[in-house]
Amino acid sequence: MELSERKLRILHSIIDNYINTAMPVGSKAIAAELNMVFSSATIRNDMNDLEQMGFLEQPHTSAGRVPSDRAYRLYVDNMLGEGELSPDEIAFMDRYFKRRIGQTEQVMQNAVNVISSITKYTAMVMPPQYSDVMIRNVQLVSVGIGKALVILVTDVGHWSDNVISVPDDADSEYLFRLSNMLTRIFGGQTLGHFSDMAVDAVRKEMSGQREAFNAILDTIRKHTSPRGRDDIVLSGLSNMLEYPEYRDINKARGFLQTIETKDVLYEMLSHNDNMEISVVIGSENPIDAMRDCSVVTASYRVNGVEQGKIGVIGPTRMNYAKVIKVLDYLGKSLNEIMKDKDDG
Amino acid sequence: MELSERKLRILHSIIDNYINTAMPVGSKAIAAELNMVFSSATIRNDMNDLEQMGFLEQPHTSAGRVPSDRAYRLYVDNMLGEGELSPDEIAFMDRYFKRRIGQTEQVMQNAVNVISSITKYTAMVMPPQYSDVMIRNVQLVSVGIGKALVILVTDVGHWSDNVISVPDDADSEYLFRLSNMLTRIFGGQTLGHFSDMAVDAVRKEMSGQREAFNAILDTIRKHTSPRGRDDIVLSGLSNMLEYPEYRDINKARGFLQTIETKDVLYEMLSHNDNMEISVVIGSENPIDAMRDCSVVTASYRVNGVEQGKIGVIGPTRMNYAKVIKVLDYLGKSLNEIMKDKDDG
DNA sequence: GTTTAGCACTCGAGGGGTAAGAGTGCTAAA
DNA sequence: TTTAGCACTCTTACCCCTCGAGTGCTAAAC
Incomplete structure (x- = not known):
């Protein structure tokens, strides 16, 4: 079975819908979204195929479909638009770094704050490590x-x-x-x-x-010893409780616990894959506790040499496009800001 | 109406019960706890009186009674036993500070960690302020x-x-x-x-x-400018989600948000009442967002001069006795540790 | 061969009704 | 003043039912 153009459009549509609403998406909704060019029955057939191929899942028989981790992977790899951050968003981020700031800590704190407040997910920062510094x-x-x-x-x-x-x-x-x-x-x-x-x-x-x-x-x-988990700076923990994924208090607690402990984050952030931006979706994560959320991380450099990481944790149905753009922009900002910094 | 000896015992018993179970306490349970010296009917009469006096509340007609904030106040002021922390607990706390630690930050982080993990509530620390330092x-x-x-x-x-x-x-x-x-x-x-x-x-x-x-x-x-909210160190956020008080996700989120923002905490911690230990119970709190939890704070001194604060936030039915003892012990430990510290 | 209309089927969400149980307040007697 | 007894209240849990959304299949249409 192959992924026809139409199937891709349908999948894309389902993912977009689900990212926004967190509700299983039905064939009718998709048909409407594609301007009724195809009937819901046709869509249904395609959806069935997409499910066979592992891109969709059905919570139960009479519900709509939900994208699988594999679908998100396809989405992230091939479907992310080239859209830009809005001028408002850029301005918002820039404003955070306007005031003169001396301490690395302060910069890090600002960075996570801006990331979490603009993405509405949980943000983390691993401060830079300086082993190559003269x-x-x-x-x-x-x-x-x-x-x-x-x-x-x-x-x-x-x-x-x-x-x-x-x-x-x-x-x-x-x-x-x-x-x-x-x-x-x-x-x-x-x-x-x-x-x-x-x-x-x-x-x-x-x-x-x-x-x-x-x-x-x-x-x-x-200063060359590996940074510990205590060095990680977090922000936006409560954001996650906004999402229906964590409506169940036990799930919420579990999430909070693993995040707060930072061990798991440390493991993820110190894994150095030399990627500019890395996206780990749900079950792709080698760490069990993180299997039902996605983690996007980006490296930043200071003077092109040493590096730390910034990252976002959110539900698998997170807004990948936006998160990636934000991290990209902020990674560059950090480079700028840290460049000529003097630190205590 | 006056608080007879028996009424006090009943109230004490209800509070203890409620602190442990979070379930409204009925007259039968109390009668059993007092070894059936009095019948449940007698207890019931007293409970009615206690309710009239504002020490008890009834969630609904056919439920047991729940202590009011006023009851906790009485409890904290007059009923706290003289019991001590167990050797295990002391050892646990001491162990945290065994390793040689250089940075104030590290000490603060250790302090909140130990407080939150031993009390199972949310802990906070306001680092010392140094305006009187030579x-x-x-x-x-x-x-x-x-x-x-x-x-x-x-x-x-x-x-x-x-x-x-x-x-x-x-x-x-x-x-x-x-x-x-x-x-x-x-x-x-x-x-x-x-x-x-x-x-x-x-x-x-x-x-x-x-x-x-x-x-x-x-x-x-x-270093004399008032410390900001960013200076506050937190630990044990997820602990609060353990308690039935926060079974409702919206309440949990609200709590987390106010805590995470730290503005409210800052307000509470920078209020300097010169008290060794201060207990603010539920509605006593001037800050709305904190009205359904209790906050216990303790001052600590370094070399007898400058001071910061440590504190615990928990449900109003928190284990006040233990929290107070822990904060007391840790305040003294902090003094010891910070005494001869050299800081960067 | 592909698409579509039609229809039966499935399943969860939500509403109402009921029974069980816990706890109370009141009354009258000890 | 205390207690036994009892009627009353209110919540919780459970069941049953209906409603609606969404599906899969079949047969017809393109």
Whole structure:
């Protein structure tokens, strides 16, 4: 059996209908939508064929048809129009990033907020990982007796979130020299793969201060360690309860639980397939708990190098076209915004 | 009409029952619970009285009785036992904070997680605010040409999250001198109320660098500005869907929405009543959206000075005794943990 | 061969009726 | 003041029925 032009049109029509209404679609409705060019009986025959082919499902005998995951797959791969986001929507998204924002966290939070509020689904963001970033400068600053703050300046910003112990008599002059030494040795290396030679060189210079030495290495390594599930930022959890798919409170709870725990999200977001945009529809998802919703994720880059992910979770009958466009646009916006950011 | 000893026992019993089962409690059940010392008819008479007094409510004629908010108030104020948390529970909470943790955020996240998982309600944390904290040190560190990072060292830790513009020819020597000047002037002042004199002194020294000067002031002020709703950390959202109170999906959605938006939470958490522990029961809440749940909040202090809040949101029939004990214990734990923390 | 009209059939949603059960309030007696 | 007894109320669950939407099949029309 083959997919004739008409069958495709019918399928497309059913999917559109179902995405909008969440109600099984009957032959009459489709006939009307195709301007009665064909009778409902004809449509019925085609629908029967489409069901045989696995594109449609029937909740029960006397109900209309519902698209299968396979149908959505076909839809996403071949039927998505080239339509654009409306100027209003673009403006809405841009407005979110207008105000000057310093913190990566804040940017991430804004990103999920805008995604969830514009798509009406649940949005998630995995912040960027920085293993390919080049170290420019390492600074130690005294923050009290016997304590110094490590500041790491890189291509894409800086971090300073580790306080290390130093000898109690370490004055700012001493720290200044130590900083210069560290900068000389680590400068130009990347966070992810600084050479053993560098490590050895520093170890030699800092012999007698093993603890401080290790703490400094930890600081550097920290930002290359895989991001954990706690790093994922979410928004729009309650959106899902709007959809009849989750009218059943137990289903809703199950969904919320898996989302809130973030383990599953982490698994999905850290799976790096190097795809610009990835769409995983219902049963395609290797993770059981996600089998009755769809997940669209997009990678974003900062300065073309390191990357994080943004994503949307929604019912399988989600508005794929819109979600994909939104993620695409926002991925690019993120690149712009993060490009020259300085971070704390 | 007065609250006889027996009436109090009956009320107590009804509340306990209802907290556990969420089902209206009948006279027979109470009679059985009091070992049939009184007949169900007697209990019935008392229950009628209690209803007259506003402590009980009847969903409908032939149902049992349900405690009113007023009853919970009486219960919380006068009937909470002196029981302790079980060793298991204590161990569970302690375990959460065993691992060495650097970031305030991480501590906050752990705190909400432990609260929500041990109480089975929704937990929230408002991170500490630092307006009474003393400035010890102000440092500028170069992070690139024309850019410097402001590091603020205080009594309770340090921050470094603002990059300011400095003259392109500002070398580390120059920044070092500037740092010393800033430290000399701001050192000893508190974040919240550094004197105009200090500001004027710095302005004079930095005349010609108005931009950098303002940026530095902003950095200092930033940590005293009221924390926003985005700072609130949540956990256990899905817990609420476990309770029959939220069996109705619309109610569940409404709840989730208000919680997720955080505006309402912010309002509640930033209301500073200087109470160690505050319990707001159902209709007592000035905020409409929270009228059918109860909110318990506790203040925590760090080094006895600045403070944040932790809280639990649950159905009005929540297990107040346990929630209060958990918050009390965790407030103290937080104090311990934050005490000597160094922060990024 | 394809399309269509016609029709019988299926199944779920929704409405009404009823029986069961839980709990009450009242009365009168202890 | 307490209690036994009883009539009354109201909800819940269940069943039955009807209605309507939608189907699949058949036979006729194109």
